[in-house]
Amino acid sequence: MKRLLCAGLMLGLAACAPNWRATGDLGLVVERADGRLQMVETTHSTRLAQISGLGDLSHASLVFSRDERFAFVFGRDGGLTKVDMLQARIVKRVLQAGNSIGGAISQDGSLVAVANYTPGGVKVFDTDTLDLVADIPAMGADGTASKVVGLEDAPGNVFAFSLYEAGEIWLLDIKDRTRPSVRKFADIGKQPYDALITEDGRYYLAGLFGEDGIAMLDLWNPDKGVRRILDHYGRGQEALPVYKMPHLEGWAASGNLAFLPAIGRHEVLVVDMTNWREVGRIQVAGQPVFAMLQPGGRRLWVNFALPDNGKVQVIDVPSLNVLKTIEPGQGILHMEFTPRGERVWLSARDSDQVSVWDTASITKVAELPAMKPSGIFFTARAHRMGL
Amino acid sequence: MIPANARTDLHKTRSPVFSRQLSLLLVLVTAPVGAAEPSPERQKQLGNLLVQDCGSCHGMTMKGGLGSPLLPALMRDLGDEALVATILDGRPGTPMPPWKLILSEADARWLVRRLKGENR
Structure with missing residues (x-):
């Protein structure tokens, strides 16, 4: 391990100072069955290190700190893990809920929020210390306790998320961390299951599973409320399982x-x-x-x-x-483009492999072994809203 | 004359328990008695499917997620037939899909035994 660090990862250690490393071409690949991350670099398409001990990583996702040094990993088991990519190690790990589904980092990078299934709600942590800043249970207007889905960062240190059972969208504003406030939008539709925020941070769109359509909130004009778009979006009459x-x-x-x-x-x-x-x-x-x-x-x-x-x-x-x-392999779970798009990395879960493709010629240029790989995340995400 | 789309509506208004019993009935009527055990190779595929694909919603450790927990203690409280029916026909009104396009009844029975911890 020590040799590996000296070979290229550590910043400023006297013994290997000539090998200073930046993080702009780094990425993490989730090895979901083993609770492990692979750290990779996209300039030469190679693996640099493995980081173990992250718990149940089924459906894991992660976000990056604004300096692209740290990753915050959201595990299915409720674990929130802070990883230092320069040292290829876990800095801190908290088990913050019983069961969670993903998270987001605030616009200013000071807060990380986690969406939880059990107990349903959102918890917000300080990105330096992982100390708890806010704990927001997800109880709908009708008294329904809900799983939280589609948690996204929005401008102004706001987190937007949806309540699966209650069918609501909430905006959690933490401009002042001593006084977090929640604005709630009820009756947005049945079973919102995932959401996205547009790159400009303006529109929050929640896909509905329980009925056709998408619930949309214009964050520049929240007073106008949630409106329904794409009424034909959804399962329709002859939908497949x-x-x-x-x-x-x-x-x-x-x-x-x-x-x-x-x-x-x-x-x-x-x-x-x-x-x-x-x-x-x-x-x-x-x-x-x-x-x-x-x-x-x-x-x-x-x-x-x-x-x-x-x-x-x-x-x-x-x-x-x-x-x-x-x-490209069996069980393709995820795709991640290099920041300018000349390559795409594909994870093939059931082939235990990640492959790298040239996007212009659509040909494979590299393969890396990985155990049951799922999500692939490159550090350039740090500077995009909603990722 | 019942309009063609009435069936869907009926399905939605019925309780999951009722739907399950209905599905169960269909399975019992149509199922061959003593469906063959999946081949060793198929068992391997099914084991992977259970952990990886079922695990996407139910958690790789079966502690639940968007889908219910499927821990052995909970599964043993439920009848084999109800579980087989749930796998093959899904749970209308929830994201649990009918798996019968991908899984045979023998596959589903094997999965139920695995969920209950009766095979490895």
């Missing part, structure tokens, strides 16, 4: 167009963001899970739920045609 819930985060816009994975259909929906109307549907190879735009917005990459989770399709945005279908 949904073997994996689509993920809305990772969504991005190309010009006026946004792309959303349909629920229970082999389609990606194309939405005009100027009026939030559906303007097209792209037929794809399965039920999409992630529909992610390559940086620059020229191509869209889509992965799928069972039984089509061995495929990835690349779509040409100007023509909305499928350019190529690739089979």
Whole structure:
């Protein structure tokens, strides 16, 4: 380990000072079954270190500190773990709930919030110390205790999130950490299951599982309340069984167009963001899970739920045609682009492998072994809202 | 004459327990008696599916998530047939999908035994 650190990770240790390391090309790959992270770098597509002891990482996600040195990892077992990437080690770990689903970091980087299933609610921690700053139980207006989903950071040290059982959207404002305040929007629709915030931090969109449509809150005009868009978005009449819930985060816009994975259909929906109307549907190879735009917005990459989770399709945005279908491995769970989009990393859970693809030629350029890899997270996320 | 979409509505208004019993009935009527044990290779696939894919909602340690906890002590309180029906037909009104497009009845029975800790 010591040799590895000296080989490139440590900052400023006298013994290996010439090997100072920056973090702009670093990333973390979740090895979900082993409670472990792999630290990777995207310049040469190599693995640098492994970090163990993070608990149950099924459906784990993470966010980065504003200096791109630390990662805050949200585990399924309620664990919140702070990892130092320069030292490739865990700095601190707290078990903050029984069961959690994800989190977000505040605009100024001083707070990290975690969305919990059991007991349902949001807990907010100081990013330096992981001391508890706020504890917000999620009790709906009708008295329903709820799981919290779709927790996103919004401008002004606000966290936006949705209550699954109660069907509400809440805005938690922590500009003053001694007086956190909550603004609640009730009756937004049945079973919000995930959400996204647009890159500009303006719109919070919660996908509904219990009915068709998306609940949208304009954070520049919260007094206008939540409105429903895309009434046809959802399962519809002839929907297929949904073997994996689509993920809305990772969504991005190309010009006026946004792309959303349909629920229970082999389609990606194309939405005009100027009026939030559906303007097209792209037929794809399965039920999409992630529909992610390559940086620059020229191509869209889509992965799928069972039984089509061995495929990835690349779509040409100007023509909305499928350019190529690739089979990068079994159980493709996640895709992550390098900051400027020349490469994409794909995790193949059931092949125990991560592969790196050139996005221009759509060819594989590297493979890295990984045990049951799921999420891949590159540090450039630190500077994007909603990631 | 019942309109074609009435079936869906009925399904939604019924309690999960009722739906489950209905599904159970269908399974009992249609199931071959003594469905064959999945092959060793299939068992390996099923074990992986349970931890990884079921685990996406129920947690890899089966302590629950968006889906209910599936710990052995809880599973043993429920009948095999009800659990098999839940796997194959899903739980209408919840995100639990019907798995019968992917899993056979023998697969589901094997999974139920695994959930109850009766096989490894």
